[in-house]
Amino acid sequence: MKVRIERGDRLEEDVSCDSTFMLEKMPLIGAAIRSKMNFVPPHVPIRLFLDNAGGHGTIDAIAAYRQDLERSHNVLLSHQPP
Numbered sequence: 001m002k003v004r005i006e007r008g009d010r011l012e013e014d015v016s017c018d019s020t021f022m023l024e025k026m027p028l029i030g031a032a033i034r035s036k037m038n039f040v041p042p043h044v045p046i047r048l049f050l051d052n053a054g055g056h057g058t059i060d061a062i063a064a065y066r067q068d069l070e071r072s073h074n075v076l077l078s079h080q081p082p
Helices: 019-036 059-073
Strands: 046-050 075-079
Touching (some): 019 046, 019 075, 059 075
C-alpha cells in the first residue's frame, strides 16, 4: 500500500501534551480566553477546567502554568475531580 501526499494536502499531526507543549501553549490559551471573553472585566477571574485524563505535564509544569495563567490573565485553573 502506498500513500501519495500532494502539495497543498492538509495533514493532521499527532501532538503530545507533555510539559514542554503545555508550558508553551497555556499562556496563549489564557490570552485567547481573555480576548474572546472580553465582556468579563479583567479584574473578574475566569475559571478554566481541564479534564483529569492526565497528560497535562508534570506537577511542576502544572504549577508553573497555573501561576502564570492566574498572574498574567486572571484565569483560574481547575482539574475535573476523578
